[in-house]
Amino acid sequence: MELFDVYSLFDLTPVRALGCKVWDDKGQEYLDLYGGHAVISVGHSHPHYVEVLSDQLRKIGFYSNSVVNPLQQELARRLGEVSGYTDYSLFLDNSGAESNENALKLASFHTGKDAVIAFRKSFHGRTSGAVAVTDNPKIVSPFNAVHKVTFCDLEDSWAVEKRLMKGDVAAVIIEGIQGCGGINIPSDEFLRTLDDLCHKYGAVLVLDEVQSGYGRTGRFFAHQWAGIRPGIITMGKGIANGFPCGGILISPEFKAVKGMLGTTFGGNYLAMAGALAVLDIIFSERLVNNALTVGSYLLSSIPASDRIKEVRGRGLMIGIEFNEDVAPIRKKLLYEKHIFTGVAGSNMIRLLAPLCLSMDEARYFVDTLKEIL
Ligand SMILES: Cc1ncc(COP(=O)(O)O)c(C=O)c1O
Numbered sequence: 240m241e242l243f244d245v246y247s248l249f250d251l252t253p254v255r256a257l258g259c260k261v262w263d264d265k266g267q268e269y270l271d272l273y274g275g276h277a278v279i280s281v282g283h284s285h286p287h288y289v290e291v292l293s294d295q296l297r298k299i300g301f302y303s304n305s306v307v308n309p310l311q312q313e314l315a316r317r318l319g320e321v322s323g324y325t326d327y328s329l330f331l332d333n334s335g336a337e338s339n340e341n342a343l344k345l346a347s348f349h350t351g352k353d354a355v356i357a358f359r360k361s362f363h364g365r366t367s368g369a370v371a372v373t374d375n376p377k378i379v380s381p382f383n384a385v386h387k388v389t390f391c392d393l394e395d396s397w398a399v400e401k402r403l404m405k406g407d408v409a410a411v412i413i414e415g416i417q418g419c420g421g422i423n424i425p426s427d428e429f430l431r432t433l434d435d436l437c438h439k440y441g442a443v444l445v446l447d448e449v450q451s452g453y454g455r456t457g458r459f460f461a462h463q464w465a466g467i468r469p470g471i472i473t474m475g476k477g478i479a480n481g482f483p484c485g486g487i488l489i490s491p492e493f494k495a496v497k498g499m500l501g502t503t504f505g506g507n508y509l510a511m512a513g514a515l516a517v518l519d520i521i522f523s524e525r526l527v528n529n530a531l532t533v534g535s536y537l538l539s540s541i542p543a544s545d546r547i548k549e550v551r552g553r554g555l556m557i558g559i560e561f562n563e564d565v566a567p568i569r570k571k572l573l574y575e576k577h578i579f580t581g582v583a584g585s586n587m588i589r590l591l592a593p594l595c596l597s598m599d600e601a602r603y604f605v606d607t608l609k610e611i612l
Pocket residue numbers: 334335336337339362363364365414418419447448449450451475476
């Protein structure tokens with residue numbers, strides 16, 4: 240049997256990793272500014288993370304959601320404290336797409352409505368509802384295209400309000416910062432207007448913090464820069480540093496009904512151990528602060544060049560938009576300079592480094608970029 244060939248691969252096989260470093264099967268060291276696509280939050284193979292997960296595996300690896308799992312309760316309590324959402328509740332699942340799927344479903348149950356407003360250049364995942372609110376026709380199959388979704392431009396609050404006026408909108412879904420769409424940051428004012436509009440028209444504001452959350456932008460969630468409290472916040476990626484895990488934070492106005500949401504693997508012991516270890520490390524190593532400090536350095540130090548159109552981002556979620564196709568630059572960074580980076584579209588290099596990136600590592604990248612430009 241062969242693998243179903245849907246990924247474009249780099250010809251490279253990482254076999255070991257530590258912190259922001261990765262080694263391939265030939266012993267070559269790389270600097271990881273991609274974090275396995277924003278997943279590695281506290282650094283690869285952090286000793287505390289490894290110890291907590293291994294220890295959990297020796298005790299009990301899995302049981303279903305039909306029993307009391309104190310690790311889930313502890314995660315809910317600590318996540319509430321660290322994020323400032325102590326009065327919200329937590330539903331645990333397995334991925335970013337599943338979190339968005341659950342958020343949209345819950346918004347629809349809660350309001351009794353069925354339409355959703357999403358934004359141009361959005362990415363919310365690949366399951367049925369999540370891909371329907373993703374603005375990329377290439378990945379939306381006819382089966383997924385049946386949902387009632389209206390796409391508006393970021394910052395166009397009048398278009399949002401006009402659509403809300405029809406009265407059938409259950410949710411407005413927006414990323415804290417658009418990642419795959421090219422590091423587009425909604426203004427604080429726009430987020431506040433969306434929040435007001437959702438309250439006015441009885442819709443739920445769903446903040447997709449799958450990529451922008453968990454400390455990446457220098458606040459626990461990116462939307463906290465705007466001071467709003469959305470109805471539902473969705474999480475994934477960095478929550479358990481690579482052990483599959485996702486979840487949604489749900490405002491107190493939602494009523495839980497037995498059986499309305501569910502999952503086999505969500506909230507399992509290993510994912511919970513990983514997620515608790517991540518919070519330990521984020522807290523003890525002050526990684527949210529570090530993301531802001533090192534990210535601000537990168538944002539202000541990436542060299543000006545006539546090949547670069549704009550550098551934008553917050554904390555360690557950074558896009559370097561070029562005036563040209565970045566594929567050759569990215570290849571050079573990877574194969575000659577041994578630095579992993581991400582992309583967004585054809586003209587942007589996207590940096591999604593682990594939150595423990597050091598100043599020295601950041602400087603090394605800046606110097607290397609200067610050299611190759
Ligand atoms: C903003 C955002 N939402 C949702 C997802 C989907 O997450 P997953 O691939 O874990 O389903 C992603 C993945 O890149 C994302 O960036």
